[in-house]
Amino acid sequence: MVKGGYSQILEGLARGLDIRKGCPVAEIRHGGDGVTVVTAGGEEVAGDAVLVTAPLGVLKAGSIAFSPPLPDWKTDAVGRLGFGDLNKVILEFDEAFWNPELDFFGAAVGGCTPGEDPSAVRGRCFMFWNLHRFSGAPVVGTLLSGASARAAEGESDAALQAAAMALLERIHPDADVPKPRACHVSRWGSEPFTRGSYSFVA
Ligand SMILES: Cc1cc2nc3c(=O)[nH]c(=O)nc-3n(C[C@H](O)[C@H](O)[C@H](O)COP(=O)(O)OP(=O)(O)OC[C@H]3O[C@@H](n4cnc5c(N)ncnc54)[C@H](O)[C@@H]3O)c2cc1C
Incomplete structure (x- = not known):
């Protein structure tokens, strides 16, 4: 148990980084050269790669669209795992x-x-x-x-x-x-x- 909450650790780690809050990711376009992340507000952010750390429940709900869709072996694993x-x-x-x-x-x-x-x-x-x-x-x-x-x-x-x-x-x-x-x-x-x-x- 961390007095004051775990957010203190994140605030330390996040110092100096470009962290954007309040802009959920709606779509990830991948394949070819790099990736494009599209936010719910329609903003597009391009990069070499994307690391998706959204919770399993969010992936199961399909809240983030992947274009092209993720391979079957990955979506099958997301489907098989339980989220309680x-x-x-x-x-x-x-x-x-x-x-x-x-x-x-x-x-x-x-x-x-x-x-x-x-x-x-x-x-x-x-x-x-x-x-x-x-x-x-x-x-x-x-x-x-x-x-x-x-x-x-x-x-x-x-x-x-x-x-x-x-x-x-x-x-x-x-x-x-x-x-x-x-x-x-x-x-x-x-x-x-x-x-x-x-x-x-x-
Ligand atoms: C009830 C409970 C109690 C826990 N207690 C402890 C504890 O006491 N000690 C401990 O060490 N661990 C504890 N854990 C585990 C710990 O919380 C997790 O292991 C840890 O938070 C996982 O970190 P994460 O970054 O992988 O995912 P998360 O912390 O779930 O972060 C995922 C992030 O993705 C964001 N996100 C979701 N959808 C989108 C989207 N479309 N676009 C952009 N962002 C999105 C979410 O807002 C969230 O900020 C607990 C977990 C639970 C559920």
Whole structure:
């Protein structure tokens, strides 16, 4: 975990380079002499070669057109590889009420609220991450994986916050669990520039 975020590393590496933000690549023309990258705004940038580091989810979605199309062996590999989802619900409180010594905690209770079908909510808030431990801020994050991560893409922040809070209350039956003052939810599967989180061999 890097305090202040990984962007600090990138900012250092990017110093002095011509980095253009806010201009997604729509098309890559290749073959013959060099390549031409065409942005969504219609700007054309010519070069000797192009290194494509867009996420697998973006390649799978076909968001970048290749002219001529990439060879079958490459598009087959892009198609075969899986791109899964992992989402987070981050909750900020006025003060930490959980055990500050733990890195992670959770509860094998088969759901956030009593009576849920465990197989229907598998992966939902399966683990809490004590972010207070490294940041000093009263923040805890919980993870949603697999089908629960995909389901979260279509759920409201309020519903996800309520699920996380219900489980926090079950884990801390003797604590006066306060309302969070802020909640942030990731939805990587819906982000047009990621379309998922982790690749896997499928
Ligand atoms: C939920 C999650 C948690 C993680 N936690 C950690 C961690 O704690 N520690 C760790 O070391 N790693 C972690 N990773 C892994 C790490 O984030 C990745 O390995 C790393 O970001 C991959 O870098 P990358 O440059 O290959 O791809 P990315 O970081 O995905 O960068 C791809 C870039 O391409 C851009 N892009 C997409 N489409 C276009 C387009 N059409 N035109 C132009 N640009 C485009 C995107 O905006 C993005 O900036 C985590 C990953 C996930 C999903």
